[in-house]
Amino acid sequence: MRRKLVAGNWKMHGSHAANAELLAGITAARPFGCDVAVCVPTPYLSQAAVALAGSDVRWGAQDCSAHAQGAYTGEVSVAMLAEFGCRYVIVGHSERRQYHAETDQLVADKAKAALASGLTPIVCVGETLAQREAGETELVVKRQLSAVIHALGHCAGEMVVAYEPVWAIGTGQVATPEQAQAVHALLRAQLKAATPHAEAMQILYGGSMKPDNAAVLLAQPDIDGGLIGGASLKAADFVAICRAAG
Numbered sequence: 001m002r003r004k005l006v007a008g009n010w011k012m013h014g015s016h017a018a019n020a021e022l023l024a025g026i027t028a029a030r031p032f033g034c035d036v037a038v039c040v041p042t043p044y045l046s047q048a049a050v051a052l053a054g055s056d057v058r059w060g061a062q063d064c065s066a067h068a069q070g071a072y073t074g075e076v077s078v079a080m081l082a083e084f085g086c087r088y089v090i091v092g093h094s095e096r097r098q099y100h101a102e103t104d105q106l107v108a109d110k111a112k113a114a115l116a117s118g119l120t121p122i123v124c125v126g127e128t129l130a131q132r133e134a135g136e137t138e139l140v141v142k143r144q145l146s147a148v149i150h151a152l153g154h155c156a157g158e159m160v161v162a163y164e165p166v167w168a169i170g171t172g173q174v175a176t177p178e179q180a181q182a183v184h185a186l187l188r189a190q191l192k193a194a195t196p197h198a199e200a201m202q203i204l205y206g207g208s209m210k211p212d213n214a215a216v217l218l219a220q221p222d223i224d225g226g227l228i229g230g231a232s233l234k235a236a237d238f239v240a241i242c243r244a245a246g
């Protein structure tokens with residue numbers, strides 16, 4: 001049995017006061033029967049590191065630079081994230097692909113940089129509504145994942161993959177368990193062709209996962225956890241999803 005991972009993606013939300021309350025609510029609910037992480041805005045990494053130190057709740061960032069250092073104003077390197085104790089970094093979230101024109105190759109380069117600094121990349125893939133309706137879901141997610149597999153080579157087994165259908169993100173329109181499982185199975189098969197570790201890899205589902213739909217999604221054989229946006233901002237909701245995961 002793969003251990004499940006529930007990771008919160010706070011996106012651009014939070015304040016010192018709100019984060020303190022949220023983190024306290026999460027740590028107070030321990031222990032969890034699954035891996036739990038919060039991916040917070042970069043300025044709050046040190047707050048998360050202090051609040052979560054000594055607990056088994058992990059923390060991470062939502063993006064990183066593909067470069068090690070240099071004249072890249074506004075960028076944050078993976079080595080910097082590592083100094084804040086980050087375990088994870090999300091790469092290739094659809095909001096980055098959409099609003100910051102991130103290509104498959106850039107996402108792959110970021111994933112590679114993350115692994116090189118000892119962070120686990122949470123690599124997001126997912127199709128838009130138009131792509132799903134055009135029957136291109138498989139083509140799109142395979143193309144996105146294949147760029148990362150190619151870049152990571154024999155380390156591909158060390159990433160976490162998150163399937164996030166773009167049409168389900170923040171919309172309340174969750175994928176059905178069958179729709180999600182079908183894509184997760186495709187991704188697992190693709191990983192199997194690339195790495196002997198595919199069976200042990202965590203493939204998360206993300207897109208309007210909430211306390212009331214988490215259990216049925218997490219019961220699918222290839223859904224190994226969740227990447228949680230909106231519902232990760234309320235401790236009670238996030239904790240309820242962690243409970244559903246184990």
Ligand code: PGA
Pocket residue numbers: 009164168169170171172206207208209227228229230231
């Ligand atoms: P959502 O976001 O749970 O608010 O749909 C998920 C994500 O974007 O990671």
